[in-house]
Amino acid sequence: MNELLLRSLMPSVLAILVRRGADFAAGEDAVQDALVEAVRVWPADPPRDPKGWLVTVAWRRFLDATRADAARRRREDLVDDEPAPGPAPEVDDTLQLYFLCAHPSLTPSSAVALTLRAVGGLTTRQIAQAYLVPEATMAQRISRAKRTVSGVRLDQPGDVATVLRVLYLVFNEGYSGDVDLAAEAIRLTRQLAAAIDHPEVAGLLALMLLHHARRASRTAPDGSLVPLAEQDRGRWDTTSIAEGVEILQAALARDRLGEFQAQAAIAALHADAPTAGETDWVQIVEWYDELARLTDSPVVRLNRAVAVGEADGPRAGLAALAALDEAVPRHTAVAAYLHERDGDLATAARLYAEAARKAANLAERDHLTRQAARLNARRDR
């Protein structure tokens, strides 16, 4: 049995329960129960209609739970009104579930957890392991999130941008525990792209595919980071790159540019270069200019300074950097890199060491420390 296929049925099964009158929180619990049951039963006795089977079992679980809960006697009417089992309606409310789980009233961490469970079909234990918190903590986070959105009707229109931010967060979390969150984010974004025709959804999907394509080459066997310029391009996943580029081109052709399409365009230009030296930095700078117009983010301007350093030389990059606030994360790391390119190894080594002290993540800190050590060893020789 394919676990991904099973989980892909989760949102539409849940949407059917909610449409039949189950409240979101209880319905979601019932669908989780049905998934566990499916994992147990299907290998020996696969159903002809998996989705219909899940709907039937989940609905029965929902009714059992409702009956068992004395405080919920008011639902007795609903219990008597049990619909006849039959083919599940074909209307797909998957999109509405995405909106609900990314509702603006939720904090980012709650939205992420709820999306992974209710849309992704992951268990609380898997989500807890992926985010390195106790299962009890994650269970509470999810049940609070459900309470927060309990008053939100499922048929209210939502904002695609909030959904995309949640999926972007999941993707960025990468890989820990036994769940590959980057792959899960791609699956959920792909599923979203099938449910709604929106250039930024396509842009985010393209961005994820283009980054994911480079994953194998981004870390050395010992776990250390490999800079883009030093990555073994032969290990890039050309199938993912081709798909990402195709999705991006179709999105860009619609002439409704957004930040994810612009980011994906930059990723595509990197993916397109057979060697680091052949990267079209001039075009990358132009895309960063677009991106800065769209977002006005200091991180974008920092990355633009790197691109300017490649397109017009390190002095031009340092000039672009000088205009930026030094408090932007990774500012010092970029300064170190540009000074090294400019031949000022003493300054570069000092800045790499300083950047390492400021780094917010472990692999990046180790990488920057190594860069400082490399330059110091070269100067001592």
Add this chain to the structure above:
Amino acid sequence: MAKYLLLKHYRGAPAAVNDVPMDQWAPEEISAHVQYMNDFAARLETTGEYVDGQALAPEGTFVRYDGEGRPPVTDGPFAETKDLIAGWMVIDVDSYERAVELAGELSAAPGAGGKPIHEWLELRPFLTASPTITECH
């Protein structure tokens, strides 16, 4: 989402506002303090922000490798050690501001006279795993 370590010091932090050693509190004030700490952890569990918490004995041992085939060398405890950790709590929160807010609440735990201790707690961010999208140079 970010994890923070809340560090409570026996020694090494600036003096608290209500700075009376615990052995000079009334017994019910100690109970109230312990209750406050337990309630705080329980509340963080219900908000989905609790990761871990432990208290440490004040007296520890320093240990170091002493070469191939030799047992490790132990030493201490050292009375002159300036920084002495009393315990920690790990929280997983949405923002630095939320971490500061929670640390402030924990620092309000009652002490002598049933008044908040206003103890200085140290807040340290965890180094995170590497994000997927950022490239390095």
